[in-house]
Amino acid sequence: MKVIIHDLGPEYETLIEQKCGQAVAADGKYAPCQGCFGCWTKHPAECFMKDKLNQICRIIGHADELVIVTKNLYGEYSAQVKNILDRSIGTSTPFSTYRDRQMHHTLRYGKHDLWKVIVYGEISEAEKATMLYMAERNAVNDGYERSEVVFLDDLTELEAAL
Amino acid sequence: MKTVFINCSPKKRFCASAYFLFLQSLFVGGKKVNEKLRTPADHSRILEQLKDAKAVVFCLPLYVDGVPSHVLRFMEEMEVYCLENHMELSVYCVANNGFIEGKQNEPLMQVFEHFCAHAGLVWGGGVGIGGGVMLNVTRILFVVDIALLALNTVLSVVNTGMFFNKEAWISFAENAALLLYFNLGVLFYLAGMGRAIGKGTYFGKKYTRILIPSFVFILFADIFFITASVLEGGIFRGWLKKKELEKA
Numbered sequence: 024m025k026v027i028i029h030d031l032g033p034e035y036e037t038l039i040e041q042k043c044g045q046a047v048a049a050d051g052k053y054a055p056c057q058g059c060f061g062c063w064t065k066h067p068a069e070c071f072m073k074d075k076l077n078q079i080c081r082i083i084g085h086a087d088e089l090v091i092v093t094k095n096l097y098g099e100y101s102a103q104v105k106n107i108l109d110r111s112i113g114t115s116t117p118f119s120t121y122r123d124r125q126m127h128h129t130l131r132y133g134k135h136d137l138w139k140v141i142v143y144g145e146i147s148e149a150e151k152a153t154m155l156y157m158a159e160r161n162a163v164n165d166g167y168e169r170s171e172v173v174f175l176d177d178l179t180e181l182e183a184a185l
Numbered sequence: 186m187k188t189v190f191i192n193c194s195p196k197k198r199f200c201a202s203a204y205f206l207f208l209q210s211l212f213v214g215g216k217k218v219n220e221k222l223r224t225p226a227d228h229s230r231i232l233e234q235l236k237d238a239k240a241v242v243f244c245l246p247l248y249v250d251g252v253p254s255h256v257l258r259f260m261e262e263m264e265v266y267c268l269e270n271h272m273e274l275s276v277y278c279v280a281n282n283g284f285i286e287g288k289q290n291e292p293l294m295q296v297f298e299h300f301c302a303h304a305g306l307v308w309g310g311g312v313g314i315g316g317g318v319m320l321n322v323t324r325i326l327f328v329v330d331i332a333l334l335a336l337n338t339v340l341s342v343v344n345t346g347m348f349f350n351k352e353a354w355i356s357f358a359e360n361a362a363l364l365l366y367f368n369l370g371v372l373f374y375l376a377g378m379g380r381a382i383g384k385g386t387y388f389g390k391k392y393t394r395i396l397i398p399s400f401v402f403i404l405f406a407d408i409f410f411i412t413a414s415v416l417e418g419g420i421f422r423g424w425l426k427k428k429e430l431e432k433a
Contacts, residue, residue: 055255057195058246064410065417068428081430097299098292099251102261106254116425117410119284119403126284126403132427147302153295160250160292 024085027185029092030103035181042185043090045082049103053110062113068131070110080113084132089167090139090185095146098153114165123163130166138162141184143175186215187238188382191231193222193245193256201321205279205314206244208372212379213242228259232266240275240309240382243297246317247282250292264304275385276301277309277378281317285402287392288313294390309381310388312374316395316402318409320371323364330360367395 024044029035031048039046053074061071068080083089093104100108115128140158142151155172162170173184190210194200210217218238220231235241245256252260267274278297280290290313301308314320337353365372370393381388395402414420 055195055253056248058200058248058253059196060410060413061417061419064413064419065422067419067422067424067426078428078430081428084427085430096257096261097296097303099257099296102254102257105249105251105257108249109254112249113428117407117414118425119406125286125289126399131425147299149295149302150299153292153299156295157250157292160289164250 025088025090026083026086027090027092028083028104028107030094030101031092031178031181035178038182038185039092042182045086047079047082047107049093049101049107051103051106053106055106056109056112060117063117068113070113076107076110079107080111080131083111084114087135088137088139089135089165090141092141092143092181092185094144095142095150095154098146098150099157100140108161122166125163127164133166135165135167136169138165138167138170140170140172141175141181142172143178143181146174186240186383187218188213188215188240188242189218189220189231189234189238190242190244191220191222193243193253193259195223195253195255197223199321200246201281201317202244202246202279204321204324205281205317205371205375206242208368209242209244209279209375209379212376213382215383222256222259224255225258228262231259232263235263235266235272235274236270238274239385240277242277242279242382244279245281245293247280247290247293250289252293252296260300260304264300267304267306272304272306275307275309275382277382277388278311279314279375279378280311281314281320283316283318283406285315285394285399287315287394289315290392291390307385308387309385310378310390312371312378313390313392314371314394315392316397319402319405320368320395323367327361327364330357330364333357367397370394370396 026045027043028047053076094101118129120129158170158172192202194202298308334357341350374391378388
């Protein structure tokens with residue numbers, strides 16, 4: 024299944040939904056992660072906060088291909104998108120292992136295929152390098168075989184990039 | 186000189202960021218202000234504190250290889266505030282993560298560097314710490330060590346009438362030395378960054394970790410999570426299963 028997380032407005036909803044099996048709108052109408060680890064230790068793959076991200080790790084966990092459409096923020100994801108990723112650590116288990124010669128958590132849903140990031144908004148060359156590095160790290164951390172980052176000059180290029 | 190320390194952990198209490206904030210503040214002179222950043226309600230109060238500060242130290246956990254989302258929201262607001270008020274502020278960062286490699290904090294450090302470029306602030310560098318949660322536990326163990334010394338001293342007075350119990354003190358010293366050893370890398374770099382903060386100079390990006398072998402760390406991390414999952418009941422609720430989405 025292809026999952027798209029995006030911070031675009033409702034005018035892009037139809038396009039996004041045509042391009043994936045599951046769309047998640049990063050509209051900011053949810054709370055940030057509280058760092059309690061309850062999605063590992065208390066109620067597996069579920070957050071104690073009963074908002075729209077309550078079971079987000081179960082959606083992301085089933086993704087073969089995860090596409091993240093985000094506005095650039097200092098070479099990071101936008102705060103709304105990052106909020107969703109922060110709330111999704113239940114895609115892994117609390118057990119530790121080595122991947123890519125570093126410590127990571129074992130994967131609840133097994134290996135995935137592609138972690139793809141589509142970045143729009145002004146971005147410097149240094150921030151591009153950070154975003155590439157970030158996507159690479161995320162892919163290893165979350166058990167994706169490969170990562171890809173596409174930088175858009177403007178959102179008219181979005182459909183082709185999806 | 187005023188330095189503002191911001192504890193950015195979303196946890197209400199007993200967070201590793203508070204521990205590292207405490208250690209970092211030991212190595213910084215002048216006026217020091219501690220702030221807690223958990224919700225947007227904290228933003229205006231912290232920004233007001235930054236107005237006459239020379240340096241700000243962000244103490245934060247690594248979330249999904251980057252900056253936690255609630256901190257990103259604050260940084261966006263801080264950028265606007267700093268540009269409007271033509272602030273001259275040096276920004277330092279103490280980041281910690283649950284994995285053993287401090288180097289895993291590198292993307293977060295880069296994000297802070299880019300933030301400074303946008304906000305017209307001076308990037309002072311940071312320390313990335315691996316094994317943050319376990320280092321935080323060492324402070325509890327130190328308190329337990331002190332409590333055991335006190336207990337042994339009381340027992341010694343009751344049983345022998347002697348206040349000084351040599352064996353108890355040796356045991357206390359051995360345990361304290363071991364805990365200190367685990368923290369040595371962190372203390373070394375935080376001391377260096379403390380000097381840089383005092384002088385307003387660039388410290389660079391340094392990475393360190395709890396000083397134990399990785400395989401021992403992983404063993405203890407697994408034991409920690411098994412224990413927590415038994416106590417909180419997750420182990421009996423499909424602990425490692427591929428959970429399906431429950432339709433509302």
